Amino acid sequence: MVGAIALVFLVIVPLILPVSRLQILGRFLSLAIVALGIDLVWGYTGLLSLGHGIFFALGGYALAMNLSLQLPEGQIPEFFSLYGVEKLPWFWAPFNSFPFTLLAIFVIPAAIAGLLGYVVFRNRIRGVYFSILTQAALVVFFNLFNGQQKLINGTNGLKTASAELFGGQVGSPDVQFKLYMLTIVLLVGAYVLCRWLTGGRFGRLLVAIRDDEPRVRFSGYDPTAFKVLVFAVSGAIAGIAGALYTVQSGIVSPQYMDIAFSIEMVIWVAVGGRATLVGAVLGALLVNWARVLLSERFPEVWLFFQGALFLIVVTVLPDGIIGWFRSGGVNQVRSLLGMAPPVSTFPAVDLNEEIQREREIVQQKDS
């Protein structure tokens, strides 16, 4: 099923859409990867992280730093001269190596997530406290990157469009197409990883932590280790997504650590359906598509719409679209429209009034 959908995106969609649109779709698909990561921590483990923008941006910065270092020997990226910096800051040096960068894209976010998770979960801080602390961490990282002009170009961010990747300029249609393909492959990879994680015993333990953490603890497990692990994995996934998003939009800037953006990631998962991996991907695509549609024509309406979306998802559709669908939402709509519910056995049996009447009589006798 997943493979079939992936094939559609890999083969058919590129034939229909021009590369410029494909680039936008590729961006959405990389956002869908973050949504998978968030679903893992929120949908399955019950940890509402409002700070996934940190990991997203860290992945993006790691790749963008490598791309900005594609210079002749001894030169440093151009923006440094604006601030009078003449020597490359020490932490830039390792990013000269491409293999190191590939590793850093997910190892650094995972490490930061693990560390943050460890210091928070160790003290049994959870629920809204955890959410607020992740949000504060987000603000802190935003300030850190935004304020350090001399180290990382501050507000302006790092541009990637003119660097070389896969034998071409990053901004060129050819490379963008390859990136689109890569995004789909990685999205499927992330999906399979999450599926594998949530499918087995590990997944059941995550759900148990979400539903009743004290009980998990009393049963002899240590929830802290599992929570730290799953948070780190989620951070790594977000880092990969951030790197993909960066090269497909041409820039990484502290704006990726905007408070609103990180909360928006949560709403993608909520719209699609918590604790359903398909839902996370679907939600990310749907909401972003709606954003493009609405904010292109009526930029004012978008915030109203987004706010309403939060309210509706929380109050009316707590399980999201997929959850609603699975709990018989289609039947509800059918009955509202005055149509008969679909039959479960043979239609001739189910719709035959005689048989049904006899069945009722038998049931009444039984009770």
Added chain:
Amino acid sequence: MQGVFDVLFNGLSIGAVLLIAALGLAIVFGLMGVINLAHGELMMLGAYTTFIVQNAFKPLGDSPLFSAYIFVALIAAFFVAAGVGLFLERQVVRYLYGRPLETLLATWGVSLILRQFVRSVSWSIAIGLVLFSLLFWGGQWVLKRRLDWNQLKAKALTILLPLSSAIAIIGGVVLNANKALAKPWFSARNIDVTAPSWLRGGVNLGSFQFPVARLFIIGLTILCLLGTYWFLQKSAWGLRIRAVTQNREMSACLGIPTNTVDALTFALGSGLAGVAGCAVTLLGSVGPNLGANYIVDAFMVVVVGGVGKLIGSVVAAIAIGTVTYLLGSGYLPLWMTQLGLTETLQPLFDFFTFFSTTSMAKVMVFALIITFLQIKPAGLFPQKGRTVDA
């Protein structure tokens, strides 16, 4: 010496702003375990109310009566924000009890709507909203008199809601054709509130000057604090609020109307946000995104202070304010130079210099807060109880 004084005063003054912003948040969070992400937007509404009141007083010119607008504005801001908060509690938060994470998301949705609302509100939108309220809630009010209301309810709502919103939206769009009605009231630009003349300038004390506006905010914060303290400790409803904070089920069993207590507390917390919003207009121009600047810091105050006692928030706010200013103002490296420690403690000197901007000070303060939470995870004054929080 003057430096120490400067740090103390500014720390206190930043702390006062933080405290007045966090006070309402702490009460609501303590009582209901609900994080209200729209708190910053309620502050923003308070600020805009101040702006409106000030404009209403403009015709009075420069007379002393105009200077008194700030008191009217304080009261108006309190009631506007409290009203919006009450509405929010009744219409949204009430349905989400026991689901704090969902409440957080819902209040974020509300905050987005409020932010865009002040940007684009115009006469046509306002009339459309009034029309909607009249049709929707008025219709419900009429129908509620029928005896079979409970059976009708679901059907009536599914008809009323789309019908009244359609009428309101069509009405709004029709009115929007009129240029005068379509003009936004505030637009997205920042607004400036002119402080009354007696709040401008400063008081000289020796070689040191205190800005009156900041003194006023400190005084206002103390007043709000005392008022809240009195209300919680001495009044009958305060007693009920404290009871529900300590043990919701037990209080309900003993006949305390927890529903009303929740609504009242939420309104009170929101009202305090409104007052805070009125106060921050004295510090500079305000815009629709005002709330975002304060909300995270206010949450940190609540997290550090713990939810058991008001005093926790007070200590936390002043501590965070002072440390932020101490680090951000660059006094530490300055003092080290004066004391001749720069050579011996070079790494420390570099460290403090690195963190001596406002935004970097925030980074450091967050690290300190996380460290603090390692020692006291439940804040300075945790609530005592025997709940199994394993």
